[in-house]
Amino acid sequence: MTKSEQWQQHLNLWHASGLSQVAFCQQHNIAVHNFQYWRKRLSPKTNLTKNQGSDPYHADVFGSGTTTIGLAGVD
Known part of the structure; x- marks a missing residue:
């Protein structure tokens, strides 16, 4: 082992x-x-840096899917 x-x-x-x-x-x-x-x-790693290159407003923080973060005044 x-x-x-x-x-x-x-x-x-x-x-x-x-x-x-x-x-x-x-x-x-x-x-x-x-x-x-x-x-x-x-422990499993987060995918925070993986998604930043393609879309800085999406992050897979807990490894369970993509989280969308809305910012006021930003489209």
């Missing part, structure tokens, strides 16, 4: 536990800063 797979397993267990990050890390003897590093590293 790779290091990424091991940390993904930790993250899955944390999600299922309902515990805070700190409480989970204390129970599993994990350094909180390591947990946060891997949580960020393995």
Whole structure:
């Protein structure tokens, strides 16, 4: 099992536990800063920069679709 797979397993267990990050890390003897590093590293990325080149008024902020931002006085 790779290091990424091991940390993904930790993250899955944390999600299922309902515990805070700190409480989970204390129970599993994990350094909180390591947990946060891997949580960020393995989290899905946003598509904010992908859409900016074609249309600066659209952004896929949460990876769930395109969000349209209306600006007053701008067509």
